[in-house]
Amino acid sequence: MKYAVDQTHIRSINQRIILDKIYSKQLISRAELARELRISKAAVTENIASLLSKGIIQEVGTGVSMASGGRKPILLKFSNTYQYIISIELKFEDPLFVLADLDGKILNKITMNIPGSSSYPARLELVLNAVNFLISSSNLTHSDLAIIAISCPGIYNPESRSFLANANFANWNMGDLSQQLESHFETSVLVSNDVNAAALGEFTYGAGKASKDLVYISGGLGLGAGLILNGSIYGGTSNSAGEIAHEITIENDIKQARKYAFNNLGGSTNINALTTRVKQDSPKKTEDAFAALGKTLDTFNFKDLVKVWQSGDPFLTQCIEDISVIIGGTISNIVCLLNCDLVIFGGEYSVFNSQMLPNINRIVKENAFMPIDVVPAELEENSGIYGLFALSRDFIFNKLCQSDLSK
Structure with missing residues (x-):
């Protein structure tokens, strides 16, 4: 089946391409974006205006003028503190909780001992307390969170919130946990298989680059x-x-x-x-x-x-x-x-x-x-955490660039 693509969808796709390029380059001008992405200067200007208004990119000074002279170009930079990510890795022992910016820079992390015999309500309370601690310790509020990402063994269906895992994780109710975190912190929650997250972490940041x-x-x-x-x-x-x-x-x-x-x-x-x-x-x-x-x-x-x-x-x-x-x-x-x-x-x-x-x-x-x-x-015990960073950033970028579709 073929589908028509309207200008709003095209703008969303262009925004995502531009955002990815700015993220990877760190500093880049509008003219460089148009040249490297082979997008018209008008399209770059339009999409940059939308991304600037959302706060995900910033104008940060000027670059070097062209050899032919003219005005120095204004440089664009990805705003890594636009919002923050909390990643949770539910490991075999001592789950890991990490607060990071959108660039994957770890700001704080803690581990918390959860005995194997702990009931789900006790586990839920410990998770909520750990997330609250990370937020407050960095003087942030719930609105500063872009997403909470969780990795765990098993298979999670985000639509039905069903969870299949081995007996070692029988005391985790991932469907309710994701719902409670969404409600309590008023943010998106992403759940990934732990090995998939680790694979992506090593592919993006580690031994598999x-x-x-x-x-x-x-x-x-x-x-x-x-x-x-x-x-x-x-x-x-x-x-x-x-x-x-x-x-x-x-x-x-x-x-x-x-x-x-x-x-x-x-x-x-x-x-x-x-x-x-x-x-x-x-x-x-x-x-x-x-x-x-x-x-x-x-x-x-x-x-x-x-x-x-x-x-x-x-x-x-x-x-x-x-x-x-x-x-x-x-x-x-x-x-x-x-x-x-x-x-x-x-x-x-x-x-x-x-x-x-x-x-x-x-x-x-x-x-x-x-x-x-x-x-x-290469990332050792942090492979899954960095995989969650990559998944989270992809989710956030898609959400930002698709936000105009609902208007």
């Missing part, structure tokens, strides 16, 4: 993939692409398959599987190592496990080796399937990179049809 087709693999709480194909996030038909280790419940079939050395991918590699193996199979030496931290095999947490691994414990070294073999084989298959140019490895298991990445790269080199490098996430 020179890539076009990349896969971000997150290992830890689960095993998931974020896909950037042809420069854009690929979500698939129902926005669930990348769920490579979704838990399956066909227990009888799995029992049969295990006779042939098959196991559930997520159930073999995630933190729950790792901690279960440690609790069930640890030798006396490993048990004593936890005891030295004041923990038992029933009371240790993931951070304790990392400390024991860092001490060189042979049993935990073998556990991590086994997981890296499975992840390496999985990545080899993904590389063959997608023919991507880069794989980035992140998530909670990044703490094991010194052991896991050499093994993963060896397996990919030996097994993938066209081997490529598997590199660590």
Whole structure:
């Protein structure tokens, strides 16, 4: 079906192109915009006037005159403090809350411990308190917020506010949380899959800046993939692409398959599987190592496990080796399937990179049809946060440039 495009839509498209160019260049004149974007000077002038009136760009002095002389051009600059972004990453432990300007400059960040047994009302109160703290600590008001962006495991439908996630996030009601935040702070709320956000963060700001087709693999709480194909996030038909280790419940079939050395991918590699193996199979030496931290095999947490691994414990070294073999084989298959140019490895298991990445790269080199490098996430634990910045800025720019359509 073909649709007519009126002048208002064309103006909205032009505004977005101009805004993106000003953002990327930082300082640019109207004449430069017209020349680089191949838009008429009249169209640039019209759209600049609208963006200036909204406050998203500013006039900031003059540039250098042309060689032929004439008036010095007035320079335009993106206003990174037009409004602000709050990004929330609901991680396995200690959710992260970040306040940033529109340029992705972090102004303040806090973590907040939320026990796994906490009810949803308790979690909601803690989230509201954390957002209020970030706003007040920077002398801002609710009207200064452009958006609150949240990343979390699972699949969120913004229209129905439905949320599908694994059991570790059963106490999060994302539909109600997004609604409560919208109402309380009178701002837009965006919810993204955590691995997709991390993939976009690395693509925009980190290890994937020179890539076009990349896969971000997150290992830890689960095993998931974020896909950037042809420069854009690929979500698939129902926005669930990348769920490579979704838990399956066909227990009888799995029992049969295990006779042939098959196991559930997520159930073999995630933190729950790792901690279960440690609790069930640890030798006396490993048990004593936890005891030295004041923990038992029933009371240790993931951070304790990392400390024991860092001490060189042979049993935990073998556990991590086994997981890296499975992840390496999985990545080899993904590389063959997608023919991507880069794989980035992140998530909670990044703490094991010194052991896991050499093994993963060896397996990919030996097994993938066209081997490529598997590199660590450059932004480390902030990959998802920076992905939320990129998603938020795109949302804000679209909203600003489409605001004239409703007039």
